Amino acid sequence: MNKKAKRDTKCCKCHEKFEVAYYRQDPCLCKKCTRNKRLSNKVKELEEIAKPKITNQYCQYLFNLYLQHLHQYKIKPGQVQQTSDLIEVFSKNNFKRISSWERIIHESKKFKKKYGEKHSCGCPFSKIGNILTELGVISPKREECGHYYPRLFDQLSTNSVKIVKSFIERQKQSNLSPHTVIRRLEILVQFEKWPLSSNLLSVGTLDLQNYFNALKSKGYTHSYILQVYINLSTFYRWAKSEKKVFINPCDSIEIKNGPKQIVVCSESQCKKMFQFIKNPNSDPEQAMLLALILVWGLRGEDLSFAQTDFNEKRFKIILRRKKLTNAKYYNREQILELPISPQWFYQLQKKFIKRWHIQYGQLKNIFPKYYLMLPRYRSAWPLSKSTITHRVYEATLAAIGEKIPLRVLRKTCGHLHTIHNDSSLLSRLGWSHHYCFNYTWVPKVYFSSPKS
Ligand SMILES: [Zn+2]
Numbered sequence: 001m002n003k004k005a006k007r008d009t010k011c012c013k014c015h016e017k018f019e020v021a022y023y024r025q026d027p028c029l030c031k032k033c034t035r036n037k038r039l040s041n042k043v044k045e046l047e048e049i050a051k052p053k054i055t056n057q058y059c060q061y062l063f064n065l066y067l068q069h070l071h072q073y074k075i076k077p078g079q080v081q082q083t084s085d086l087i088e089v090f091s092k093n094n095f096k097r098i099s100s101w102e103r104i105i106h107e108s109k110k111f112k113k114k115y116g117e118k119h120s121c122g123c124p125f126s127k128i129g130n131i132l133t134e135l136g137v138i139s140p141k142r143e144e145c146g147h148y149y150p151r152l153f154d155q156l157s158t159n160s161v162k163i164v165k166s167f168i169e170r171q172k173q174s175n176l177s178p179h180t181v182i183r184r185l186e187i188l189v190q191f192e193k194w195p196l197s198s199n200l201l202s203v204g205t206l207d208l209q210n211y212f213n214a215l216k217s218k219g220y221t222h223s224y225i226l227q228v229y230i231n232l233s234t235f236y237r238w239a240k241s242e243k244k245v246f247i248n249p250c251d252s253i254e255i256k257n258g259p260k261q262i263v264v265c266s267e268s269q270c271k272k273m274f275q276f277i278k279n280p281n282s283d284p285e286q287a288m289l290l291a292l293i294l295v296w297g298l299r300g301e302d303l304s305f306a307q308t309d310f311n312e313k314r315f316k317i318i319l320r321r322k323k324l325t326n327a328k329y330y331n332r333e334q335i336l337e338l339p340i341s342p343q344w345f346y347q348l349q350k351k352f353i354k355r356w357h358i359q360y361g362q363l364k365n366i367f368p369k370y371y372l373m374l375p376r377y378r379s380a381w382p383l384s385k386s387t388i389t390h391r392v393y394e395a396t397l398a399a400i401g402e403k404i405p406l407r408v409l410r411k412t413c414g415h416l417h418t419i420h421n422d423s424s425l426l427s428r429l430g431w432s433h434h435y436c437f438n439y440t441w442v443p444k445v446y447f448s449s450p451k452s
Helices: 031-053 057-072 078-092 101-115 124-134 148-154 158-172 178-193 205-217 222-241 267-278 284-294 300-305 343-361 385-400 406-417 424-428 433-441
Strands: 006-010 017-021 262-264 307-309 316-318 335-337 444-446
Touching: 031 057, 031 078, 057 078, 057 124, 078 101, 101 124, 148 158, 148 178, 158 178, 158 222, 178 222, 205 222, 262 406, 267 284, 267 343, 267 385, 284 300, 284 343, 284 385, 284 406, 300 385, 385 406, 406 433, 424 433
Parallel strands: 262 444
Antiparallel strands: 006 017, 307 316, 316 335
16 A cells, blocks of 8 residues: 555644645645745845945834834745845935835835836835834824825816915915815815816806805715815915905805704613623623713724723723824823723723733734724734724614714713713813813704614
8 A cells, every 4th residue: 555645734834734745845834834934034145135235224224124024924926026126225325214104105106116016015115114103103194194295286287286386385384284284285176176167266256156056966065065165265365365366256155154063872872872881791892992982082083093001900091192283282181091990891891901912912013002992904003094983883883773973972972971061071081171162052963873
């Protein structure tokens, strides 16, 4: 009888079953892992070559970040060539400190221009950018606006691009948040794209009125139209002061504020949600998410960037602090220490922490970052706005069978805190006095989910 040439075994790296032939060099590794080991050795050889070549310290630092990223995942064949090209870039150039995604995108374009897309494994600079974000050296790409400008300016006609650019420059100097400035530009771009009968600077009142009517018939909300109106009006006021137009076409149009109201959850919806939070069989992440919004009024952004601290047996949530514009200030504590009573809430924290550790253990991280809300795969990154929105929907669906938006839950939080006409609690959530005061008098409307 022939001796079997092959046997089944488990790969000692990825633990997947594979058939091993006796003649193989490394019988412990599967085909995939063998290939990965070979590629990884090639990259290590390149690393040795790079050491004397890259003399600039900052370039060395960036190159090391790239390597850390590379070794974290399976190396793709193109990445060997990419590494060697990157060594060339880093050994020939001195890099100024990278402090924004705008720079990353700039470097990325330069790299692509020189080496093309032959590596077919993504751009090394965006990887470096991701790690710098993970380290907190630069802010997340989605929060930065710089790289949107060129794309938006490109969409303007040659007649208006110069004037709009100087308007935007003026806006940038006026202490507005970068998002507000981008919003202004977007609104102007959209307005110009709408079939205008003339160019941006010879627009008349009739054009504007038609535009607002068109928006309305397309189903845009009143508050959106109001926002468009305010932004266009700002533009034309500036254009008039610069003597680019004689009259502000917005002056003879009036768009009123809609009726003031606060949309909150009904009593029965609140009751069901709190039952869900208290129920020991509920999903701990969903229950905690709802509790943090309904009781502590956390925003989506807070939830994305909040980090945990489970030391000293107390559950603490550390909120992100970023640079604020327009003389705003934080009036809420940065560290939120969750209370250990009532008992059910303490139990919920314990369950949440247990689940969190399991999830965290499944993620790949170069640098430890203990985000409160964890992604379901890859590395621990702050969740995007849309993922948070999605998770909140999942939670409210599980709790009461309805999709309730985060903003309604937050307003419900304000409503629950002021139900006895006392807005003092709200200021503890870090809300402004003006905003809190609204809760004492603005009429409340109960939220009902749109029927599908
Ligand atoms: Zn393997």
